[in-house]
Amino acid sequence: MADKEFKKGALAGAAGMALVCAGLYIGSGLAAYFHGGVLDDPAHVEKVEYLEALIDSKYLGEKDEEKLAEGIYTGLLYGLGDRYSAYYTAEEYEEENSETEGVYEGIGILMQKNTEGGVKVIQCYEGGPGEQAGLLEGDIISEVDGRDITDMALEEVSELIKNDEDRKAVLTVHRENVEEVLEITVEITDVELPSVFYEMLDEETGYIRISEFKGVTYEQYQTAFSALKEQGMKKLAVDLRDNPGGLLSSVCDILNEILPEGVIVYTEDKYGNRTEETSDGEHVLDLPLAVLVNENSASASEIFAGAVQDYGIGTIVGMNTYGKGVVQGIYPLNDGSAVKLTIANYYTPNGNNINEVGIRPDIEVPLSAELLNKEEISHQEDNQLQAALEALGE
Numbered sequence: 001m002a003d004k005e006f007k008k009g010a011l012a013g014a015a016g017m018a019l020v021c022a023g024l025y026i027g028s029g030l031a032a033y034f035h036g037g038v039l040d041d042p043a044h045v046e047k048v049e050y051l052e053a054l055i056d057s058k059y060l061g062e063k064d065e066e067k068l069a070e071g072i073y074t075g076l077l078y079g080l081g082d083r084y085s086a087y088y089t090a091e092e093y094e095e096e097n098s099e100t101e102g103v104y105e106g107i108g109i110l111m112q113k114n115t116e117g118g119v120k121v122i123q124c125y126e127g128g129p130g131e132q133a134g135l136l137e138g139d140i141i142s143e144v145d146g147r148d149i150t151d152m153a154l155e156e157v158s159e160l161i162k163n164d165e166d167r168k169a170v171l172t173v174h175r176e177n178v179e180e181v182l183e184i185t186v187e188i189t190d191v192e193l194p195s196v197f198y199e200m201l202d203e204e205t206g207y208i209r210i211s212e213f214k215g216v217t218y219e220q221y222q223t224a225f226s227a228l229k230e231q232g233m234k235k236l237a238v239d240l241r242d243n244p245g246g247l248l249s250s251v252c253d254i255l256n257e258i259l260p261e262g263v264i265v266y267t268e269d270k271y272g273n274r275t276e277e278t279s280d281g282e283h284v285l286d287l288p289l290a291v292l293v294n295e296n297s298a299s300a301s302e303i304f305a306g307a308v309q310d311y312g313i314g315t316i317v318g319m320n321t322y323g324k325g326v327v328q329g330i331y332p333l334n335d336g337s338a339v340k341l342t343i344a345n346y347y348t349p350n351g352n353n354i355n356e357v358g359i360r361p362d363i364e365v366p367l368s369a370e371l372l373n374k375e376e377i378s379h380q381e382d383n384q385l386q387a388a389l390e391a392l393g394e
Contacts, residue, residue: 038076048072073337082342084328090336100247102214105162107169108191109135117150118142118174119157125194133186136175143172164188192216198224201379205389206233210254213246213300218253225257235392236285237385238304239292241318245299248327252277255307258285262311265303267327267344275344289314290388293361298322305359306348316361317388325355363391 038044055063070089077087088096098104108128114120121139124131141157142150145164149157161169167189173182195217197209206228210217228236248265255264261281268274291314293305302321308314327344347353365387371377379385 070337077339077341084324084326084340084342086340088338088340093332093336093338096330096338100214102193102195102212102216103190104193105188106158106191107133107135107161107186107188111141111154111157113154114140116140119149119154125191128191129187129189133184135171135173135184135186138176140174141171142174145170146172162188194220196220196224198228200228200231200233201237201389203232204234205392206231206236207239207379207385208236209239210243210301212243213250213254215247215250217246217250221254222257233287235288235290237290237292237388237392239385240297240301240304241292241294241384242296243298243301244296245301245324248277248300248303251300251303252279255279255304257283258289259307259311259313260284263349264307265346265348267346269344285313288392290391291316292384292388293318293321293359294367294384295319296322297359299324302354302359303346303348305361306352306354309359309362310349310352315363315388315391316359317363317391318361318365318384319367320360320364321354321358323354323356323358325353325357363387 052068055068070087073087077085107130108125109121109130110123110125111119112122119141121130121135121137121141123137124135142148144157144160147160149160152160167187169186169188171184171186173184175182193214193216195211195214197211199207201207206225208221208224208228210221252264256279259279259281261279264277264279266274266276289308291305291308293301293316297305297318298321302324305316305321309316325346326342327346328340329343330338330340332338345353345355365384368381368383371381371383
Protein backbone atom coordinates (compact mmCIF):
# COMPACT_ATOMS: atom_id res chain seq x y z
CA MET A 1 0.00 0.00 0.00
CA ALA A 2 1.39 3.40 -0.93
CA ASP A 3 1.98 6.04 1.69
CA LYS A 4 -0.46 8.85 1.05
CA GLU A 5 0.74 12.31 0.33
CA PHE A 6 -1.34 15.47 0.39
CA LYS A 7 0.70 18.05 -1.43
CA LYS A 8 0.46 20.78 -4.09
CA GLY A 9 2.21 20.61 -7.04
CA ALA A 10 18.65 23.96 -2.52
CA LEU A 11 19.85 22.66 0.41
CA ALA A 12 23.51 22.22 1.38
CA GLY A 13 23.41 18.45 1.17
CA ALA A 14 20.84 15.90 0.13
CA ALA A 15 18.57 13.55 1.84
CA GLY A 16 17.21 10.28 3.02
CA MET A 17 13.67 9.18 3.73
CA ALA A 18 11.64 6.16 2.67
CA LEU A 19 7.91 6.33 2.17
CA VAL A 20 6.17 3.20 3.36
CA CYS A 21 4.91 1.59 0.20
CA ALA A 22 5.12 -1.57 -1.84
CA GLY A 23 7.87 -1.79 -4.41
CA LEU A 24 6.99 -2.47 -8.04
CA TYR A 25 9.33 -4.60 -10.08
CA ILE A 26 10.50 -3.80 -13.57
CA GLY A 27 10.75 -6.48 -16.22
CA SER A 28 8.71 -8.94 -18.22
CA GLY A 29 7.07 -10.33 -15.09
CA LEU A 30 5.17 -7.10 -14.58
CA ALA A 31 3.42 -7.45 -17.92
CA ALA A 32 1.64 -10.56 -16.69
CA TYR A 33 -0.43 -8.41 -14.32
CA PHE A 34 -1.51 -5.76 -16.81
CA HIS A 35 -3.28 -6.19 -20.15
CA GLY A 36 -4.67 -3.81 -22.70
CA GLY A 37 -1.98 -1.21 -22.14
CA VAL A 38 -0.19 1.16 -24.49
CA LEU A 39 2.59 -1.34 -25.28
CA ASP A 40 0.09 -4.02 -26.23
CA ASP A 41 -0.50 -2.09 -29.45
CA PRO A 42 2.29 -3.01 -31.92
CA ALA A 43 1.83 0.33 -33.67
CA HIS A 44 3.03 2.19 -30.57
CA VAL A 45 6.07 -0.05 -30.16
CA GLU A 46 6.93 0.33 -33.84
CA LYS A 47 6.62 4.11 -33.59
CA VAL A 48 9.05 4.26 -30.67
CA GLU A 49 11.49 2.00 -32.55
CA TYR A 50 11.20 4.21 -35.63
CA LEU A 51 11.83 7.37 -33.61
CA GLU A 52 14.94 5.88 -32.05
CA ALA A 53 16.20 4.80 -35.48
CA LEU A 54 15.54 8.34 -36.75
CA ILE A 55 17.59 9.74 -33.86
CA ASP A 56 20.43 7.32 -34.65
CA SER A 57 20.52 8.29 -38.32
CA LYS A 58 19.84 12.03 -38.18
CA TYR A 59 20.50 13.50 -34.73
CA LEU A 60 23.67 15.60 -34.72
CA GLY A 61 24.60 15.07 -31.08
CA GLU A 62 25.34 12.00 -28.98
CA LYS A 63 22.33 10.21 -27.56
CA ASP A 64 22.13 9.02 -23.97
CA GLU A 65 20.05 5.85 -23.97
CA GLU A 66 19.36 6.05 -20.24
CA LYS A 67 17.98 9.57 -20.60
CA LEU A 68 15.89 8.50 -23.58
CA ALA A 69 14.39 5.72 -21.48
CA GLU A 70 13.68 8.11 -18.62
CA GLY A 71 11.96 10.36 -21.13
CA ILE A 72 9.65 7.53 -22.18
CA TYR A 73 8.64 6.84 -18.57
CA THR A 74 8.14 10.56 -17.89
CA GLY A 75 6.02 10.89 -21.01
CA LEU A 76 3.81 7.95 -20.05
CA LEU A 77 2.85 9.64 -16.79
CA TYR A 78 2.58 13.04 -18.47
CA GLY A 79 0.05 11.51 -20.83
CA LEU A 80 -2.41 11.13 -17.94
CA GLY A 81 -2.95 14.88 -18.04
CA ASP A 82 -2.86 14.90 -14.23
CA ARG A 83 -0.69 17.63 -12.74
CA TYR A 84 -0.17 15.62 -9.55
CA SER A 85 1.01 12.35 -11.16
CA ALA A 86 4.67 12.09 -12.12
CA TYR A 87 7.66 9.84 -12.76
CA TYR A 88 10.80 10.36 -10.66
CA THR A 89 14.28 9.27 -11.62
CA ALA A 90 16.29 7.70 -8.79
CA GLU A 91 17.95 11.06 -8.08
CA GLU A 92 14.65 12.92 -8.14
CA TYR A 93 13.05 10.35 -5.85
CA GLU A 94 15.87 10.67 -3.32
CA GLU A 95 15.37 14.43 -3.31
CA GLU A 96 11.59 14.04 -3.01
CA ASN A 97 12.06 11.71 -0.05
CA SER A 98 14.16 14.19 1.88
CA GLU A 99 11.76 17.01 1.10
CA THR A 100 8.78 14.95 2.30
CA GLU A 101 10.39 13.61 5.46
CA GLY A 102 12.13 16.84 6.43
CA VAL A 103 15.49 15.21 7.14
CA TYR A 104 18.49 15.42 4.83
CA GLU A 105 22.22 14.84 4.92
CA GLY A 106 24.24 18.03 4.93
CA ILE A 107 25.44 20.97 7.03
CA GLY A 108 22.14 22.69 7.85
CA ILE A 109 22.27 25.80 5.71
CA LEU A 110 20.22 27.20 2.86
CA MET A 111 22.34 28.59 0.02
CA GLN A 112 21.87 30.58 -3.14
CA LYS A 113 24.23 31.31 -6.00
CA ASN A 114 26.23 34.47 -5.36
CA THR A 115 26.24 36.87 -8.30
CA GLU A 116 29.98 37.50 -7.90
CA GLY A 117 30.89 33.82 -7.60
CA GLY A 118 30.60 31.08 -5.03
CA VAL A 119 27.50 30.62 -2.90
CA LYS A 120 25.85 32.80 -0.29
CA VAL A 121 24.47 31.52 3.00
CA ILE A 122 20.92 32.85 3.27
CA GLN A 123 19.86 30.81 6.30
CA CYS A 124 21.47 28.71 9.02
CA TYR A 125 19.04 26.25 10.58
CA GLU A 126 18.84 26.69 14.33
CA GLY A 127 20.96 24.11 16.11
CA GLY A 128 22.31 22.75 12.83
CA PRO A 129 25.98 21.94 12.20
CA GLY A 130 26.49 25.10 10.13
CA GLU A 131 25.27 27.38 12.90
CA GLN A 132 27.23 25.43 15.52
CA ALA A 133 30.42 25.77 13.47
CA GLY A 134 30.01 29.54 13.30
CA LEU A 135 28.56 30.17 9.85
CA LEU A 136 26.41 33.29 9.58
CA GLU A 137 23.73 34.43 7.18
CA GLY A 138 25.37 36.54 4.48
CA ASP A 139 28.64 34.57 4.47
CA ILE A 140 30.08 33.87 1.00
CA ILE A 141 31.66 30.44 0.47
CA SER A 142 34.30 30.32 -2.27
CA GLU A 143 36.00 26.95 -1.65
CA VAL A 144 35.07 23.53 -0.26
CA ASP A 145 38.04 21.46 0.98
CA GLY A 146 40.36 23.73 -1.00
CA ARG A 147 38.42 23.25 -4.24
CA ASP A 148 37.34 26.43 -5.99
CA ILE A 149 33.54 26.56 -6.32
CA THR A 150 33.36 30.05 -7.81
CA ASP A 151 31.83 28.88 -11.09
CA MET A 152 30.03 25.77 -9.83
CA ALA A 153 26.26 25.40 -10.02
CA LEU A 154 24.43 25.35 -6.70
CA GLU A 155 23.59 21.66 -7.09
CA GLU A 156 27.27 20.80 -7.68
CA VAL A 157 28.28 22.61 -4.50
CA SER A 158 25.63 20.78 -2.52
CA GLU A 159 26.80 17.40 -3.84
CA LEU A 160 30.44 18.26 -3.16
CA ILE A 161 29.65 19.04 0.47
CA LYS A 162 27.38 16.03 0.97
CA ASN A 163 29.84 13.56 -0.51
CA ASP A 164 32.86 14.65 1.55
CA GLU A 165 34.65 11.43 2.54
CA ASP A 166 35.79 12.74 5.92
CA ARG A 167 32.24 13.75 6.89
CA LYS A 168 33.63 17.21 7.53
CA ALA A 169 33.68 20.07 5.04
CA VAL A 170 36.34 22.78 5.28
CA LEU A 171 34.76 25.95 3.92
CA THR A 172 36.61 29.05 2.78
CA VAL A 173 34.37 31.88 3.93
CA HIS A 174 34.30 35.60 3.17
CA ARG A 175 32.39 37.69 5.71
CA GLU A 176 31.25 41.27 5.41
CA ASN A 177 33.35 43.72 7.46
CA VAL A 178 35.88 40.98 8.24
CA GLU A 179 39.18 41.53 6.43
CA GLU A 180 40.72 38.09 6.69
CA VAL A 181 39.40 35.05 4.87
CA LEU A 182 37.96 32.47 7.29
CA GLU A 183 38.29 28.71 7.25
CA ILE A 184 35.34 27.02 8.97
CA THR A 185 35.08 23.25 9.41
CA VAL A 186 31.52 21.92 9.48
CA GLU A 187 30.41 18.38 10.28
CA ILE A 188 28.14 16.62 7.78
CA THR A 189 25.21 15.03 9.60
CA ASP A 190 21.52 14.30 9.28
CA VAL A 191 19.80 17.66 9.51
CA GLU A 192 16.17 18.16 10.49
CA LEU A 193 14.48 20.88 8.48
CA PRO A 194 12.35 23.28 10.52
CA SER A 195 8.68 23.25 9.53
CA VAL A 196 7.15 24.66 12.74
CA PHE A 197 7.86 28.16 14.05
CA TYR A 198 6.37 29.55 17.24
CA GLU A 199 6.30 32.49 19.64
CA MET A 200 4.12 34.24 22.19
CA LEU A 201 2.42 37.27 20.62
CA ASP A 202 1.40 38.65 24.01
CA GLU A 203 1.07 37.34 27.55
CA GLU A 204 -1.80 35.00 26.59
CA THR A 205 -1.65 34.31 22.85
CA GLY A 206 0.52 31.62 21.33
CA TYR A 207 1.33 31.59 17.61
CA ILE A 208 2.39 28.50 15.64
CA ARG A 209 3.22 28.65 11.94
CA ILE A 210 3.43 25.34 10.08
CA SER A 211 5.18 25.73 6.73
CA GLU A 212 4.56 22.15 5.54
CA PHE A 213 3.47 18.80 6.98
CA LYS A 214 6.68 16.76 6.86
CA GLY A 215 7.67 13.60 8.68
CA VAL A 216 9.27 15.68 11.43
CA THR A 217 6.44 18.20 11.81
CA TYR A 218 4.42 16.42 14.49
CA GLU A 219 7.32 16.30 16.95
CA GLN A 220 8.17 19.92 16.17
CA TYR A 221 4.53 20.88 16.81
CA GLN A 222 4.56 19.07 20.17
CA THR A 223 7.71 20.96 21.16
CA ALA A 224 6.18 24.26 20.13
CA PHE A 225 2.87 23.65 21.90
CA SER A 226 4.54 22.56 25.14
CA ALA A 227 6.86 25.58 25.11
CA LEU A 228 3.97 27.97 24.58
CA LYS A 229 1.92 26.36 27.36
CA GLU A 230 4.85 26.78 29.72
CA GLN A 231 4.92 30.47 28.78
CA GLY A 232 1.28 30.91 29.79
CA MET A 233 -0.58 30.39 26.50
CA LYS A 234 -4.37 30.69 26.88
CA LYS A 235 -5.26 31.24 23.20
CA LEU A 236 -3.73 29.78 20.04
CA ALA A 237 -3.37 30.99 16.45
CA VAL A 238 -2.17 28.37 13.93
CA ASP A 239 -0.90 29.87 10.67
CA LEU A 240 -1.22 27.63 7.59
CA ARG A 241 -0.91 30.35 4.98
CA ASP A 242 1.20 29.28 1.98
CA ASN A 243 1.43 25.74 3.41
CA PRO A 244 1.24 23.44 0.33
CA GLY A 245 0.40 20.28 2.28
CA GLY A 246 2.52 17.20 2.93
CA LEU A 247 2.02 13.88 4.66
CA LEU A 248 -1.38 12.60 5.77
CA SER A 249 0.16 10.95 8.83
CA SER A 250 1.70 14.23 9.94
CA VAL A 251 -1.45 16.37 9.79
CA CYS A 252 -3.54 13.60 11.39
CA ASP A 253 -1.09 13.20 14.28
CA ILE A 254 -1.37 16.92 14.99
CA LEU A 255 -5.17 16.96 14.66
CA ASN A 256 -5.32 14.05 17.11
CA GLU A 257 -3.93 16.53 19.65
CA ILE A 258 -6.77 18.96 18.92
CA LEU A 259 -10.00 17.23 17.87
CA PRO A 260 -12.66 15.36 19.81
CA GLU A 261 -13.17 11.68 19.10
CA GLY A 262 -14.26 11.01 15.53
CA VAL A 263 -13.27 11.07 11.87
CA ILE A 264 -10.45 13.44 10.89
CA VAL A 265 -10.62 12.75 7.16
CA TYR A 266 -11.60 9.87 4.92
CA THR A 267 -10.59 8.80 1.43
CA GLU A 268 -12.29 6.86 -1.35
CA ASP A 269 -10.43 5.18 -4.21
CA LYS A 270 -11.64 4.40 -7.76
CA TYR A 271 -13.40 1.26 -6.49
CA GLY A 272 -15.29 3.08 -3.75
CA ASN A 273 -13.15 1.66 -0.96
CA ARG A 274 -13.27 4.01 2.02
CA THR A 275 -10.42 4.53 4.49
CA GLU A 276 -10.87 6.63 7.61
CA GLU A 277 -8.33 8.48 9.74
CA THR A 278 -9.70 9.10 13.22
CA SER A 279 -8.99 11.01 16.41
CA ASP A 280 -9.12 9.19 19.75
CA GLY A 281 -10.42 12.30 21.53
CA GLU A 282 -7.92 11.97 24.38
CA HIS A 283 -6.22 15.34 23.81
CA VAL A 284 -9.01 17.76 22.89
CA LEU A 285 -7.72 21.33 22.66
CA ASP A 286 -9.22 23.38 25.48
CA LEU A 287 -8.08 26.78 24.20
CA PRO A 288 -9.72 29.28 21.85
CA LEU A 289 -8.30 28.51 18.38
CA ALA A 290 -7.96 30.50 15.16
CA VAL A 291 -6.54 29.00 11.96
CA LEU A 292 -5.10 31.26 9.26
CA VAL A 293 -5.37 30.15 5.62
CA ASN A 294 -4.99 31.71 2.17
CA GLU A 295 -5.15 30.87 -1.53
CA ASN A 296 -1.94 28.80 -1.25
CA SER A 297 -3.05 26.67 1.69
CA ALA A 298 -3.50 23.30 0.04
CA SER A 299 -4.10 19.64 0.66
CA ALA A 300 -3.06 18.66 4.21
CA SER A 301 -3.58 22.30 5.22
CA GLU A 302 -7.14 22.00 3.97
CA ILE A 303 -7.60 18.76 5.91
CA PHE A 304 -6.56 20.66 9.03
CA ALA A 305 -8.82 23.65 8.36
CA GLY A 306 -11.72 21.47 7.21
CA ALA A 307 -11.64 19.30 10.33
CA VAL A 308 -11.43 22.29 12.68
CA GLN A 309 -14.33 23.92 10.84
CA ASP A 310 -16.52 20.80 10.70
CA TYR A 311 -16.11 20.16 14.42
CA GLY A 312 -16.63 23.85 15.22
CA ILE A 313 -13.67 24.00 17.59
CA GLY A 314 -11.97 27.02 16.01
CA THR A 315 -12.36 29.96 13.65
CA ILE A 316 -10.94 29.83 10.12
CA VAL A 317 -9.60 33.25 9.06
CA GLY A 318 -8.18 34.47 5.74
CA MET A 319 -9.03 33.58 2.16
CA ASN A 320 -10.57 30.61 0.36
CA THR A 321 -8.00 27.79 0.19
CA TYR A 322 -6.44 26.20 -2.90
CA GLY A 323 -8.84 23.30 -3.35
CA LYS A 324 -6.80 20.10 -3.63
CA GLY A 325 -8.99 17.22 -2.55
CA VAL A 326 -7.13 14.31 -4.11
CA VAL A 327 -4.54 11.95 -2.67
CA GLN A 328 -1.28 10.77 -4.22
CA GLY A 329 0.51 7.48 -3.59
CA ILE A 330 4.22 7.06 -4.28
CA TYR A 331 5.32 3.67 -5.65
CA PRO A 332 9.09 2.93 -5.69
CA LEU A 333 10.52 0.84 -8.52
CA ASN A 334 13.38 -1.56 -7.99
CA ASP A 335 15.94 0.59 -9.85
CA GLY A 336 15.51 3.44 -7.35
CA SER A 337 13.05 5.42 -9.45
CA ALA A 338 9.41 5.93 -8.46
CA VAL A 339 5.97 6.86 -9.70
CA LYS A 340 3.51 9.22 -8.03
CA LEU A 341 -0.15 8.63 -8.90
CA THR A 342 -3.40 10.25 -7.88
CA ILE A 343 -5.22 7.35 -6.20
CA ALA A 344 -8.18 8.70 -4.19
CA ASN A 345 -10.45 11.60 -3.28
CA TYR A 346 -10.49 12.84 0.29
CA TYR A 347 -13.41 14.19 2.29
CA THR A 348 -13.71 16.34 5.41
CA PRO A 349 -15.46 14.83 8.45
CA ASN A 350 -18.83 16.13 7.21
CA GLY A 351 -18.32 14.50 3.81
CA ASN A 352 -17.21 17.54 1.81
CA ASN A 353 -14.88 16.98 -1.15
CA ILE A 354 -13.15 20.32 -1.52
CA ASN A 355 -11.30 19.54 -4.78
CA GLU A 356 -11.34 22.62 -7.03
CA VAL A 357 -13.51 24.28 -4.35
CA GLY A 358 -11.38 24.80 -1.27
CA ILE A 359 -12.30 25.69 2.30
CA ARG A 360 -14.27 28.91 2.73
CA PRO A 361 -13.04 30.76 5.83
CA ASP A 362 -15.44 31.72 8.62
CA ILE A 363 -13.99 35.23 8.48
CA GLU A 364 -12.85 36.28 5.00
CA VAL A 365 -9.97 38.74 5.07
CA PRO A 366 -7.81 39.52 2.01
CA LEU A 367 -4.25 40.55 2.72
CA SER A 368 -3.91 44.32 2.44
CA ALA A 369 -2.85 45.37 -1.06
CA GLU A 370 0.20 47.27 0.18
CA LEU A 371 1.55 44.05 1.75
CA LEU A 372 1.30 41.82 -1.32
CA ASN A 373 4.82 42.46 -2.65
CA LYS A 374 6.61 42.82 0.68
CA GLU A 375 9.17 40.13 1.47
CA GLU A 376 8.71 40.47 5.22
CA ILE A 377 5.54 41.51 7.03
CA SER A 378 5.51 42.35 10.71
CA HIS A 379 2.81 40.90 12.94
CA GLN A 380 1.51 44.39 13.61
CA GLU A 381 0.90 45.20 9.93
CA ASP A 382 -0.37 41.70 9.06
CA ASN A 383 -4.10 42.46 8.84
CA GLN A 384 -5.05 38.78 8.45
CA LEU A 385 -3.24 37.85 11.65
CA GLN A 386 -4.79 40.83 13.43
CA ALA A 387 -8.23 39.62 12.32
CA ALA A 388 -7.45 36.17 13.75
CA LEU A 389 -6.39 37.75 17.06
CA GLU A 390 -9.64 39.72 17.16
CA ALA A 391 -11.56 36.46 16.62
CA LEU A 392 -9.68 34.89 19.52
CA GLY A 393 -10.61 37.81 21.74
CA GLU A 394 -14.35 37.50 21.12
